Amino acid sequence: MATADTHSTARLEDVAALANVSLATASKALHGKPRVSEDTRERVMEAARQLNYSPNKLAQSLASGRSGTIGLVTSDLQGRFSTPILIGAENELRAQSTSVLLANARGDDALERSHVEKLLSLKVDGLLIVQRETNPRPSLGRDWGVPLVYVYGPSTDINDCSVTCDNVDAGRMAVNHLISCGRNRIAIIGGDETYTASTDRTKGALEALAEVGLEPTGPIRYGRWDENWGRAATRLLLDQGVKFDAVACQSDQLARGCIDALKSQHLRIPEDVAVIGHDNWDVLTKSSRPPLTSIDNETELIGRKAARYLMDAINGQPHHGTEYLPCRLIQRESTLPLD
Known part of the structure; x- marks a missing residue:
């Protein structure tokens, strides 16, 4: 170029x-x-x-009958998952000379619907509906007169278009990475079991272990997505005498708590126990000692792909069903291979 x-x-x-x-x-x-x-x-x-190219919006609008604007309704404007989704969507739409009108529903279903109605009154060409979590959500229906695309939290209606991350594959990816580092006694610390992210990551992890004839070391326990539960779950494994050489934690907070508990027993990471997290939250992964290997949900890519699918629908080529985008392994020092 x-x-x-x-x-x-x-x-x-x-x-x-x-x-x-x-x-x-x-x-x-x-x-x-x-x-x-x-x-x-x-x-x-x-x-x-x-080139910072920006076509004549007034001429485009008059010619196409469109406003050149998209409505984006998020359930969590400050969330660490929502923010990169918004950035990815805005980058994609800006490249197509489309503006974004943003509304924060704050996790309130009634407020979400009210925002949708308000944005439609402003003549937006389509709507992105962004959730703070990957749990499936009820459809808003298809009688709005413009296309909708659901982001991160997929619609339960298979006729809608949804884009999210593949948490089953992410669970498989985490375990396969630990196996590739020479570990074969792998414990799993789960997050909140009411989240499909937790159950899906467990499913993938179990599949990866079964493929090489292994089972989880110790029981899989579920709890809050925080460091306190990561510490408590690790202490339970240690107190019960479970012998493990790696821990797959379903969030970076859990991994940080796990590392704290291991260090309190003078265990070295990764020499004695390798630890992997999930979500690739920079504030945790890079400040961890050692820096934490994690799985990135590729949320910015999810935002870009959802915006592209919305533009396709606006142009008469709608997508249907849920697309699960692969996550990405970010290796750091907490999972170095054994010598």
Whole structure:
């Protein structure tokens, strides 16, 4: 791709030239039209971002009958999962010259519906409905006159479009990583069992263990998603004389508590016990000693993909069902391989 020159106001012709595509292809890619490959679309979007390209919104609106705005309703504006989702969605929509109107429902179903109605009165072209957790949620229905896409917390209606992370595969990924580090006595500390994130991660972990003829070391116990439960669950394993060389914790908070309990018994991490967390929460993983290996939910990617699917629906190509995006392993010093 050529080098961007952003000293003057960018035109569509400049975006096409930088992306090395035709004017028509650049226009189709920017407006989510069909018959454009994913690679080409990404190249055009990147060119538009580099050039800070912004088409004439008034002309677009008059020509298309659309407002060029999207409504985004989140259940948790300050949440560490919601925020990167919002960033990913906004980046994708901005690249398509679409503005975002944000509303915070604060986990209140009635307030969520009220926000949806208000955003529709402002003539948004579509709605992203973002949850703070991955538990399935009731559908808002399809009688709103614009498409909806559910993000992180999938709709229970298979005819809706939802995007979330694959927690079953994440549980499998955590255990496979510990096995690859030479560990074969793996304990599991679960989070709140009322969350599908916890039960799904357990399911994946058990599948990975079974594939190599192993079972969890010690009982799998569930509790709050916090350091106190991580410490308490680890102490239970130690007090009961369970012999383990690794612990798969279903959140980074649990892992931090686990590490505290292990250190209090003069056990070394990872030499004596390897520990892996989940969520890749920087404030915990990077300040942990040693730095904590974790599974990243790829929430920013979830936001981008959901926004792209919403634009597809606005352009007459709706998606249906739930797409589970793979998580990503971030290895740090708490799970180094055995010598």
